[in-house]
Amino acid sequence: MSPAAAPLEPDPMTLLPPERPVQLLDDEGALHEVDGFPLDLKDSDFRDLYRYMVLARRVDSEAINLQRQGQLGVYASLLGQEAAQVGGAYALAEQDWVFPSYREMGAALVRGVDPGSVLHLFRGTWLSNHDPIATRFGLLSIPIGTQALHATGYAMAAKFDGKDLVVMSYFGDGATSEGDPHEAMNFAAVYDAPVVFFVQNNQYAISVPLSKQTKAPTIAHKAVGYGMPGFRADGNDVLATYAVSRRAIDRARAGQGPSLIEAVTYRMEAHTTADDPTRYRTASELAEWKVRDPIARFETFLEREGLLDDAFRAEIDEEARGYATRMRAEVYDAPHGDPLELFEHVYVEPPERFDEQRALLRAELERRE
Numbered sequence: 001m002s003p004a005a006a007p008l009e010p011d012p013m014t015l016l017p018p019e020r021p022v023q024l025l026d027d028e029g030a031l032h033e034v035d036g037f038p039l040d041l042k043d044s045d046f047r048d049l050y051r052y053m054v055l056a057r058r059v060d061s062e063a064i065n066l067q068r069q070g071q072l073g074v075y076a077s078l079l080g081q082e083a084a085q086v087g088g089a090y091a092l093a094e095q096d097w098v099f100p101s102y103r104e105m106g107a108a109l110v111r112g113v114d115p116g117s118v119l120h121l122f123r124g125t126w127l128s129n130h131d132p133i134a135t136r137f138g139l140l141s142i143p144i145g146t147q148a149l150h151a152t153g154y155a156m157a158a159k160f161d162g163k164d165l166v167v168m169s170y171f172g173d174g175a176t177s178e179g180d181p182h183e184a185m186n187f188a189a190v191y192d193a194p195v196v197f198f199v200q201n202n203q204y205a206i207s208v209p210l211s212k213q214t215k216a217p218t219i220a221h222k223a224v225g226y227g228m229p230g231f232r233a234d235g236n237d238v239l240a241t242y243a244v245s246r247r248a249i250d251r252a253r254a255g256q257g258p259s260l261i262e263a264v265t266y267r268m269e270a271h272t273t274a275d276d277p278t279r280y281r282t283a284s285e286l287a288e289w290k291v292r293d294p295i296a297r298f299e300t301f302l303e304r305e306g307l308l309d310d311a312f313r314a315e316i317d318e319e320a321r322g323y324a325t326r327m328r329a330e331v332y333d334a335p336h337g338d339p340l341e342l343f344e345h346v347y348v349e350p351p352e353r354f355d356e357q358r359a360l361l362r363a364e365l366e367r368r369e
């Protein structure tokens, strides 16, 4: 007989996920250990997790400011999702890879990507100014769910090459309603690829609430159909997102294949700076989630543990100001590239229609000069 599953992990036989997400920090910031999800963190890790979350929030608000100043065309905020992003990325090893969507500034910070560099995508100057190979952090992906395929492909190749690495793909609840993540998860399961699909269930796909985009009881249930475990984590509890990710990453590294993590969270800001969320969600819903703020909850924990003092806060503040300065320096009036570059780097041997389209665009640009 298989041992009884801990109540908060998927059933080993049916793979069915638990209803209640894993939570290590309660709403008052008190730590409760959960069977099957041990914490292997030191005090310095706790402080680091806090530092990354605060920096992510500060960098995020600076990006919103830059958009409001007209320096960025659009920006997708992570406000409220700091714990989901930071906890997951923090559980990765140095050699592991991340394939992000467009909302992963927090995960980017943890991986050592300079936030200013990725803003080029939102300014439309270039795809990014970071080196994906050096940082093992893929380019931000605007087409929904495509990065899940990149993640599976990369993980399958790494396995074929006998490399010790795990790949994490971040995407949203809405992405699970599209074809690419479906194919990515199925292939990953069939090939036992070392990949973790980290779904930030922030309750909305732009204006479409979760209840209107899936009939599945939870996002984690979708894993059952692929034959992989689906874990659920309180996405506003950084210790839960870390511990659940640790478990899924260790599994993948040990050759046991992929898993899906559903981090239950909430997007506190608009979908992007081009969106008006008051048209589709209520002030009371927002207020309900505000009290579950991931940073405030972790702060209470750190204070209880005596790990937070003014000197540390000042240090983070200084670091955040440094980031903001560099972000402004990087994107302020950064020149736009040549639109004709659209046609570069796509095909080794471009099809004929590319030549026609390039000529059309060139003529259009000349007419506007």
Ligand SMILES: Cc1ncc(C[n+]2csc(CCOP(=O)(O)OP(=O)(O)O)c2C)c(N)n1
Pocket (backbone or CB within 6 Å): 103, 142, 143, 144, 171, 172, 173, 174, 175, 176, 202, 204, 205, 206, 267, 271
């Ligand atoms: C292939 C594709 N289809 C549609 C869109 C338009 N679109 C942009 S964001 C979005 C919703 C995504 O929601 P979700 O996956 O939950 O991620 P979130 O934005 O909430 O982080 C859609 C449909 C797109 N970018 N790419």
